[in-house]
Amino acid sequence: MRVGDIAIGAEFVVMAGPCAVESERQLIETALSVASAGARILRGGAYKPRSSPYSFQGLGLEGLKLLSKAREVTGLKVITEVMSELDVDAVAEYADIMQVGARSMENFALLERLGSCGRPVLLKRGMTATLEDLLRSAQFIVENGNPDVILCERGIRTFETATRNTFDVAAVPVLKTVSHLPVIVDPSHAAGVRLLVPVLARAAVVVGADGLLVEVHPQPDKAVSDGEQSLTLEQFDAMMADLEPYLALRTIGECAYATAGGIA
Amino acid sequence: MRVGDIAIGAEFVVMAGPCAVESERQLIETALSVASAGARILRGGAYKPRSSPYSFQGLGLEGLKLLSKAREVTGLKVITEVMSELDVDAVAEYADIMQVGARSMENFALLERLGSCGRPVLLKRGMTATLEDLLRSAQFIVENGNPDVILCERGIRTFETATRNTFDVAAVPVLKTVSHLPVIVDPSHAAGVRLLVPVLARAAVVVGADGLLVEVHPQPDKAVSDGEQSLTLEQFDAMMADLEPYLALRTIGECAYATAGGIA
Amino acid sequence: MRVGDIAIGAEFVVMAGPCAVESERQLIETALSVASAGARILRGGAYKPRSSPYSFQGLGLEGLKLLSKAREVTGLKVITEVMSELDVDAVAEYADIMQVGARSMENFALLERLGSCGRPVLLKRGMTATLEDLLRSAQFIVENGNPDVILCERGIRTFETATRNTFDVAAVPVLKTVSHLPVIVDPSHAAGVRLLVPVLARAAVVVGADGLLVEVHPQPDKAVSDGEQSLTLEQFDAMMADLEPYLALRTIGECAYATAGGIA
Amino acid sequence: MRVGDIAIGAEFVVMAGPCAVESERQLIETALSVASAGARILRGGAYKPRSSPYSFQGLGLEGLKLLSKAREVTGLKVITEVMSELDVDAVAEYADIMQVGARSMENFALLERLGSCGRPVLLKRGMTATLEDLLRSAQFIVENGNPDVILCERGIRTFETATRNTFDVAAVPVLKTVSHLPVIVDPSHAAGVRLLVPVLARAAVVVGADGLLVEVHPQPDKAVSDGEQSLTLEQFDAMMADLEPYLALRTIGECAYATAGGIA
Numbered sequence A, B, C, D: 001m002r003v004g005d006i007a008i009g010a011e012f013v014v015m016a017g018p019c020a021v022e023s024e025r026q027l028i029e030t031a032l033s034v035a036s037a038g039a040r041i042l043r044g045g046a047y048k049p050r051s052s053p054y055s056f057q058g059l060g061l062e063g064l065k066l067l068s069k070a071r072e073v074t075g076l077k078v079i080t081e082v083m084s085e086l087d088v089d090a091v092a093e094y095a096d097i098m099q100v101g102a103r104s105m106e107n108f109a110l111l112e113r114l115g116s117c118g119r120p121v122l123l124k125r126g127m128t129a130t131l132e133d134l135l136r137s138a139q140f141i142v143e144n145g146n147p148d149v150i151l152c153e154r155g156i157r158t159f160e161t162a163t164r165n166t167f168d169v170a171a172v173p174v175l176k177t178v179s180h181l182p183v184i185v186d187p188s189h190a191a192g193v194r195l196l197v198p199v200l201a202r203a204a205v206v207v208g209a210d211g212l213l214v215e216v217h218p219q220p221d222k223a224v225s226d227g228e229q230s231l232t233l234e235q236f237d238a239m240m241a242d243l244e245p246y247l248a249l250r251t252i253g254e255c256a257y258a259t260a261g262g263i264a
Helices: A024-037 A061-074 A085-094 A108-114 A131-143 A171-178 A187-191 A194-206 A233-248 B024-037 B061-074 B085-094 B108-114 B131-143 B171-178 B187-191 B194-206 B233-248 C024-037 C061-074 C085-094 C108-114 C131-143 C171-178 C187-191 C194-206 C233-248 D024-037 D061-074 D085-094 D108-114 D131-143 D171-178 D187-191 D194-206 D233-248
Strands: A013-017 A041-043 A077-081 A097-100 A121-124 A149-153 A183-185 A211-215 B013-017 B041-043 B077-081 B097-100 B121-124 B149-153 B183-185 B211-215 C013-017 C041-043 C077-081 C097-100 C121-124 C149-153 C183-185 C211-215 D013-017 D041-043 D077-081 D097-100 D121-124 D149-153 D183-185 D211-215
Touching (some): A013 A024, A024 A041, A024 A233, A041 A061, A041 A211, A061 A085, A077 A085, A085 A108, A085 C085, A085 C108, A097 A108, A108 A131, A108 C085, A121 A131, A131 A149, A131 A171, A149 A171, A171 A183, A171 B194, A183 A194, A187 A194, A187 A211, A194 A233, A194 B171, A194 B194, B024 B041, B024 B233, B041 B061, B041 B211, B061 B077, B077 B085, B085 B097, B085 B108, B097 B108, B131 B171, B149 B171, B171 B183, B183 B194, B187 B194, B187 B211, B194 B211, C024 C041, C041 C061, C041 C211, C061 C077, C061 C085, C085 C097, C085 C108, C097 C108, C131 C149, C131 C171, C171 C183, C187 C194, C187 C211, C194 C211, C194 C233, C194 D194, D013 D024, D024 D041, D024 D061, D041 D211, D061 D085, D085 D097, D085 D108, D097 D108, D108 D131, D131 D149, D183 D194
Parallel strands (some): A041 A077, A077 A097, A097 A121, A121 A149, A183 A211, B013 B041, B013 B211, B041 B077, B097 B121, B121 B149, C013 C041, C013 C211, C077 C097, C097 C121, C121 C149, C149 C183, C183 C211, D013 D041, D013 D211, D041 D077, D077 D097, D097 D121
């Protein structure tokens, strides 16, 4: 699966950026910084899941244009969420990868529509979805014409309250074993607090994840959303440096599950 | 916290052995093999949680004596589960570490009794317990006179069915941050299938766990319990070898959470 | 809130019919029977949540037309599910009440669109949604212009396997206390097995529910979906008769919670 | 199953009293009042599950003696919790029914010991136990010599926060169908707030429960534990009066599940 010159599933790919696109300045500053630290894809929400009708709903088309501009400036590819069937064409025009959020994992009308969007789709696991549920939703997109689906583990809902969700680290080797689709980990939503993001990212690397989706913000305390779980630019740099020796231990593209001597 | 010459919390310690002590031959063969692969402590159940009145209930006192004999033969220390207040003295006579199972985490009468047992206690997290619940139960033991409590993450119950439990990998850095107690990971009960055990063990290493508790059996297919999640002797060897480079990346005793640049 | 001559929230209203509209004969036979037993509204799916791309997806527009025909024949009003933003206009043309399924409770794009659909909306609680989540989704519809929202408790996901979901019977008095919206109970999806439907319906009546949404099929064993939880026509008759004395004990429209002496 | 002249399972039995025995005055005042309102059995904790080592741990033996005295004064039978194997004999000396709390449902050592205690045992469902788990624990007591087990549904842990637990109302007809053991409902722990207790009690009655276990306190706001979910004496009177017409609709001892036309 290729996104420009990036071979997703064959190399470890980091997608990073703010939860929401807030302004040109915020976005470009973040994009330049994460690109320099080794990210290949810029994330940023233009259409936000509005769990309350009173909360920030994203910049919409304006946000998409800013993402496009950031791509020109930095060379990063762009991933952004689509929530409405009616926005699929607009998002596909500006984004390189279409993101489906956890709340939309069983929005079958949207999944069906994404079967013909002409872009790879990153599909997040629903908050209490089993891996079988996730794969069934992926199958919906594939059966409707689009084989380029990227699975994303982002933590599941449990009774634990120390973290926003519980990162199901075993999901990575399980999915890699039963499916050929790439598996990306979102440690930001799994953790819910930024201090835990780098260590969960490490775990993702050593169990064989194909990449990360990470929230980064120049000033997390001023972010309009998800500030508590966003890394600063400096913390993202440190995390990328921390991951290097673990990545060096991997034979890229090979499943950690197998290398651990498990399967043979 | 010292168990003989082992400094738990200061060095990475692997506890390995069969789910249940079945026979002298099975136990000694396993003990010799895991010792040679680098384990320091032998696990093995003499008193088994009998979730059905018809299932195997362990060898009891006979099992304790076999564990003691295996200790003499191999130099390994011994950990085994205690489930009844009435068995505390007997288990303390033969074991070096007392294990409290997930089902007993809120057996406050037992915890209170373990406060004066004179042995370190490994306390497993209950199946749907929060980390706060776990720490409160630990506090029970400490307040009753025994400061030597080892916490154990062994997976929690979720709606996922691909694994027996969901390994809460974030539990390790969270517990290491809010408590000074050592944190051990049991990847066997978390996974429920042996193929996943080594890769979960890797994750435990890189997030800062102080050790592992692993089920190993010479012939897992003939085990009286937990055979599906028990490693063969060869798989345990392979797992220990696989973990080496990851352990080499750790500054032993330092919390991964901190080294990831999170806290500073 | 009025649907024709039915005052939802002021009288106890039963909505009944097949999970899916399968044929004119199946639908009309069911509609005549449930009308004669006292149901006021006919339920039936024309667009089905297709959790697998290979399963039955409903008759679509043809199904809507059959529902409309059944309304003419029986005088029953019609409720049916809408899953796609693109189907809102079509469904609103044929249905009297728009149903939002559990999987769509957080499909905010759909909820927003339903704010201007001109029809009352029955909003089902998501499988692991809290009541606060449900009310927030309801607020989305209201804020977008449509005050006529009916809440529906249909059971939540738990570890229990004897039933398909766990009917949260307390949800009814809680919702009636904190909101002025009518609350309907779907005992069919809560139970998952038909034998439990009548007894859960009783519980719904005595805790103050404003009505029921029940699956009924002339030949449940031949139903294309949800046959195990569908009542036969005779069982529905028996259930309606069974509920009568419990309904007689209610001061209609008054909250059971209050009459139990709780609030005063 | 008889407790004195009470035929548990054949008549509807209400067990009521304070969470904890606090003083003679509190206990006798409560006992006289609930007896006059129709309760047959007095509940009250002498040994409390001490989820924190710093919280009130009950009056112990002194509490048992007060319960015994209240029995003499009122003619009520007595139920109280036992948490330690070492307390079984003492509790059996003073109590008519031994209560096993939710946290002890899988304390197999305790269950085994209760097999020979010579008293009926009320076994509470664990917080996330399935009904199959509950029945397996009951089987433990039965297999160890004691056929007199009373099952108790007291709500299970879910993600809902409006109530302390989620009352699994379907548990009653399911248990009554697959087992011959009596089923009691504890609406107090299910609800967690007193205003919901009477309406959940109603639901318990109409689905066929064999009785209730209810927390009542003369001054709930001054209770040492569970005050929020304890009814006042007046509220308990009102609840008992409210239940009368629902009880009159039952053919006592017959399963609501069956009468709803489900089984036939």
